């Protein structure tokens with residue numbers, strides 16, 4: 141058994157995945173044609189040639205532009221279904237998918253359209269592929285807290301209809317200059333409503349944002365969190381409380397959080413006893429889906445079967461699945 145096949149066969153959860161970040165260039169062109177949208181790139185190759193990022197913002201600019209081809213329920217379904225097929229090929233048994241409604245509602249797409257397309261694919265993945273999923277409605281942190289409140293308000297009427305899927309709230313987009321404190325009230329409200337809470341923190345932003353996400357927003361899981369290493373007291377807190385960090389190695393290289401994969405701190409965090417797992421973030425933009433993230437990281441950092449086993453088990457234990465469902469896979 142090759143290490144890749146060994147890792148593929150490990151039951152794995154993916155907990156940090158933006159569904160809009162799974163939109164492949166060929167589907168962007170297909171949807172653009174279907175929806176009669178003119179793209180600023182003549183062909184797929186020239187679009188892909190633009191995937192040369194210098195930081196988070198340079199990626200986000202392209203990512204939001206790409207999502208502009210999503211108009212109809214079928215578009216959201218097609219994007220999501222393509223992801224579930226990839227997930228199945230990589231041996232993913234459960235996935236917690238972030239989506240950015242503001243990217244779509246700001247263009248006049250109805251909240252229902254976004255939910256309906258993603259949810260139809262998720263339910264079909266459950267019945268046909270045996271992959272379970274939850275949805276994480278994520279607020280764009282470059283927009284105001286009032287805008288986040290509006291978004292939550294627009295989504296709440298759909299809560300019952302999608303109760304099997306929509307269990308959590310998240311926070312993504314431009315991190316620097318948009319600290320967790322900006323969203324304290326909307327997170328408090330989300331908590332009162334019974335949502336599970338996650339937030340991106342410590343990707344480009346400082347370790348203090350990780351601290352603030354935990355203390356001010358009350359999140360139970362941190363997306364990225366790799367910059368926590370700069371704060372020894374925070375590191376100890378993360379260890380003592382087994383706070384999950386959803387680390388995204390290929391993303392961190394493409395967005396220049398680390399210079400190269402062999403400089404990545406995943407192995408260090410793992411050896412210190414942090415509750416880390418591996419994720420793909422925006423695989424259509426960062427050059428690999430989940431199994432590629434595991435394998436390229438294993439190669440660069442010398443991860444052995446035992447490490448890979450721990451990372452996969454961590455992903456299931458850090459998921460929002462009820463304990464008995466986690467146990468089924470462990």
Ligand code: ADE
Pocket residue numbers: 158161196203312313314315340343391421422
């Ligand atoms: N939105 C999509 N991917 C993201 C990332 N890596 N960081 C922040 N916001 C994002």
Ligand code: ZN
Pocket residue numbers: 156157158312340363421
């Ligand atoms: Zn992310």
